[in-house]
Structure formats: C-alpha cells, structure tokens
Amino acid sequence: xxxxxxxxxxxxxxxxxxxxxxxxxxxxxxxxxxxxxxxxxxxxxxxxxxxxxxxxxxxxxxxxxxxxxxxxxxxxxxxxxxxxxxxxxxxxxxxxxxxxxxxxxxxxxxxxxxxxxxxxxxxxxxxxxxxxxxxxxxxxxxxxxxxxxxxxxxxxxxxxxxxxxxxxxxxxxxxxxxxxxxxxxxxxxxxxxxxxxxxxxxxxxxxxxxxxxxxxxxxxxxxxxxxxxxxxxxxxxxxxxxxxxxxxxxxxxxxxxxxxxxxxxxxxxxxxxxxxxxxxxxxxxxxxxxxxxxxxxxxxxxxxxxxxxxxxxxxxxxxxxxxxxxxxxxxxxxxxxxxxxxxxxxxxxxxxxxxxxxxxxxxxxxxxxxxxxxxxxxxxxxxxxxxxxxxxxxxxxxxxxxxxxxxxxxxxxxxxxxxxxxxxxxxxxxxxxxxxxxxx
Numbered sequence: 001x002x003x004x005x006x007x008x009x010x011x012x013x014x015x016x017x018x019x020x021x022x023x024x025x026x027x028x029x030x031x032x033x034x035x036x037x038x039x040x041x042x043x044x045x046x047x048x049x050x051x052x053x054x055x056x057x058x059x060x061x062x063x064x065x066x067x068x069x070x071x072x073x074x075x076x077x078x079x080x081x082x083x084x085x086x087x088x089x090x091x092x093x094x095x096x097x098x099x100x101x102x103x104x105x106x107x108x109x110x111x112x113x114x115x116x117x118x119x120x121x122x123x124x125x126x127x128x129x130x131x132x133x134x135x136x137x138x139x140x141x142x143x144x145x146x147x148x149x150x151x152x153x154x155x156x157x158x159x160x161x162x163x164x165x166x167x168x169x170x171x172x173x174x175x176x177x178x179x180x181x182x183x184x185x186x187x188x189x190x191x192x193x194x195x196x197x198x199x200x201x202x203x204x205x206x207x208x209x210x211x212x213x214x215x216x217x218x219x220x221x222x223x224x225x226x227x228x229x230x231x232x233x234x235x236x237x238x239x240x241x242x243x244x245x246x247x248x249x250x251x252x253x254x255x256x257x258x259x260x261x262x263x264x265x266x267x268x269x270x271x272x273x274x275x276x277x278x279x280x281x282x283x284x285x286x287x288x289x290x291x292x293x294x295x296x297x298x299x300x301x302x303x304x305x306x307x308x309x310x311x312x313x314x315x316x317x318x319x320x321x322x323x324x325x326x327x328x329x330x331x332x333x334x335x336x337x338x339x340x341x342x343x344x345x346x347x348x349x350x351x352x353x354x355x356x357x358x359x360x361x362x363x364x365x366x367x368x369x370x371x372x373x374x375x376x377x378x379x380x381x382x383x384x385x386x387x388x389x390x391x392x393x394x395x396x397x398x399x400x401x402x403x404x405x406x407x408x409x410x411x412x413x414x415x416x417x418x419x420x421x422x423x424x425x426x427x428x429x430x431x432x433x434x435x436x437x438x439x440x
Contacts, residue, residue, distance in 0.1 A: 002151040051150040057084040069167040095134025126253040165262040242340035244317030285315035319351035
C-alpha cells in the first residue's frame with residue numbers, strides 16, 4: 001500500500017476519542033462520539049478513493065545533466081504534472097547521491113488543477129566520480145480532506161559522472177578570446193613581435209587575409225602584395241600535478257588537488273586554442289600519469305579522462321624521481337607548470353637542487369597556494385590572550401610561505417603564490433605572459 005496517514009487523521013481520531021471519554025460522564029456525548037466516528041471513517045474512505053483516482057493523473061520527472069562540473073553550482077530540475085481537476089498538496093522527496101550530503105531534501109507546496117510545475121534544486125558537486133541518483137517520491141493529498149497521503153514513486157535511477165570543471169573551461173575560453181578580457185581579470189600583455197615570423201612578400205591571391213596586405217609594396221608594384229609568414233614553432237607546455245599529502249588540504253569544499261585539476265583543464269583548453277601543445281604529468285611518491293604534449297583534435301578529451309581519475313596520495317612527494325623522469329621523458333625544452341604546495345622551508349630546501357636543474361633545461365613555473373583560512377584569522381579582532389597567540393602564529397605562517405616564494409624567485413625560478421579560488425585566472429595570466437613575451 002502506498003497510503004500514509006496524515007496528521008489530520010490523528011487530529012480527527014483524537015476528537016472522536018475525546019467525545020467517547022466525555023460520554024462516561026454525559027451519556028449524550030457517547031452517542032455523539034459514535035456519529036462522529038462514522039462520519040470520520042466515511043470521509044477517510046472517500047479521501048482514499050479520491051486519491052486513488054487522482055494518482056493516475058499525476059506524473060513526476062527529474063532532469064539532470066549527463067555530466068556535472070566539479071565545484072560549480074548547477075541545478076536538478078523536477079517537473080510535476082497534475083492532469084486532474086483537483087487542486088493538490090504535495091511533498092516531493094528525492095534520493096540524492098550521498099556525495100552531495102543532502103539527506104533531507106523535501107519540497108512542500110500545492111499545485112493547481114490541470115497545471116504543470118517546475119522546481120529547480122541547487123547542487124554543487126565537490127568530489128569527482130560517479131553520482132547515483134535514486135528514486136523520486138511524490139506524496140499527494142487532497143487539501144480539503146487531507147486525512148491520508150498517497151505516494152507516487154518514479155523509478156529514475158541514474159548515474160552521473162562529475163568531471164573537472166568544464167564550466168570554468170568554457171568561461172575562461174570566452175574571457176581570453178573576447179574583447180572584455182580585462183573586465184574578467186585577464187591581463188593583456190603586449191606581444192613582442194608577431195605570432196609568425198616574416199618570410200617574404202608575394203602577390204595577393206583570393207582567400208588571403210586582407211590584414212597581411214603590404215600597402216607600401218602594393219603602391220610600388222601597382223597590384224596587391226601581401227606579407228608571407230612562416231609559422232613559428234609551437235611551445236610544449238606540461239601541467240605537472242603534485243598528488244602528495246599537502247595537496248589534500250580543503251578550501252571551500254574542494255581540495256587543493258581539485259582546484260589544480262580544474263585549472264589544468266582550463267589551461268589545457270586555452271593552450272590548445274593558442275596552437276601550442278599540452279601534456280600532463282602527475283606524481284607523488286611515485287610517478288602517476290604521463291601524457292605526452294600534443295595538439296591533436298581529441299587530446300583535450302584524453303586529458304579530461306585522465307584528470308577525472310586523479311586522487312591524492314598520503315605520502316611525501318618525490319621530486320628527485322620527478323627530475324629523473326622529466327630528464328628521460330622530455331627531450332625538447334618545454335614550459336613546465338608545476339602545481340605543488342611547500343608548507344615549510346625545509347620542504348623547499350631538500351628539493352631546490354632538482355628544481356634548479358629542471359629550470360636550467362626548461363622554463364619552470366612553480367605554482368603554490370596561500371592558506372586563505374590563515375588570512376581570515378589574521379584579520380580577526382583579538383579579545384583574549386589565546387586570540388593573540390593564534391594571530392601571531394598565523395602571521396608567522398603567512399610570512400614563512402611568502403619567504404618560500406621569494407626564495408624560489410631568488411633562485412631564478414618563476415613562482416605564483418595564489419589563493420585557491422584565484423588559481424585559474426593567475427595561471428592563465430602567467431601562460432599568456434609567457435606566450436606573449438616568447439619565453440622559452
């Protein structure tokens with residue numbers, strides 16, 4: 001049976017019982033109690049039969065994307081269709097995936113006769129993987145009786161994969177290649193030279209870009225002449241992701257590894273759009289994925305699939321192993337964007353020689369993270385002695401991280417120290433700067 005007793009049923013039953021109790025002292029109330037009970041049971045039976053008839057004219061559905069984007073706000077849409085001629089009260093309950101941690105999602109309202117209703121529910125996935133959506137339950141009741149509820153269940157089991165943030169990827173692509181890039185925080189860096197190297201001047205043929213017309217040569221020869229350019233070699237750019245335990249730190253529901261995975265996808269898309277080649281290397285105490293730099297049409301999808309499966313390991317990262325792996329795997333000078341997180345000066349000092357060696361052979365950019373939680377503590381007001389100790393410790397930890405970044409820079413290695421939420425924009429700006437200034 002899909003029938004459930006509502007609180008109105010218990011209120012009605014309680015009134016009948018009270019009448020019987022009073023009947024022990026006043027016999028007339030005993031007879032009244034019996035009549036009230038008979039009427040009550042008839043109304044309950046009528047409610048049950050009415051809901052049985054109405055339930056066949058009520059339908060529910062759920063709409064959710066085939067894949068979800070990590071760390072971004074998205075929506076699940078529900079549709080309730082009432083084809084009956086009766087206004088209904090309803091209670092909608094969904095079996096949401098356990099990763100969302102929304103255990104008690106209930107939507108209560110009314111729906112008019114012969115009406116459709118759409119409901120949007122906001123979700124923000126913070127874990128990559130498969131999210132299992134279960135059954136959808138709708139409890140309906142007749143508002144003028146409302147003694148019982150009837151459950152309508154839609155078997156809408158569906159598995160949805162949560163991928164690295166393709167929403168951010170599209171957003172940054174639009175920002176980088178639009179005229180409003182400065183408004184979005186994308187810095188325009190003056191480009192030294194042209195995208196291509198000048199080769200010679202030749203006659204114009206149909207289909208040539210009119211922007212390459214050489215007007216001085218055209219006036220001398222009396223016919224259209226254009227500049228011929230030789231394509232410059234594309235750069236090889238590698239996103240190197242540290243999966244050690246320091247990348248497990250959480251900020252705003254996402255780990256540092258999740259922020260890095262999202263940024264790597266954003267950056268890979270822009271690199272490919274800029275006609276460079278992009279690759280991926282992951283490591284911790286051992287080497288994980290190695291994807292050679294490429295610009296093939298399906299390369300971005302390949303990178304997305306590898307980024308989807310990355311998980312943090314709880315071991316110390318082995319930079320010596322990374323150095324020897326890169327020395328054997330990368331024969332050509334490349335741009336290396338190393339996402340890591342040195343928390344203590346000792347962590348840097350024991351690995352600095354490997355980083356300096358990598359920087360001699362390649363263009364190395366180390367990307368580290370600010371602890372934004374410490375920044376919040378730094379700004380708080382001190383009212384107790386404990387607060388003063390906390391604030392002093394926090395300021396010391398922040399200064400230590402800044403000293404680490406300064407020491408990296410002093411050793412000739414480029415460094416970005418960024419808040420996790422600003423990682424994508426700061427990394428994209430650094431790549432565009434490297435591209436514009438032709439750093440190699």
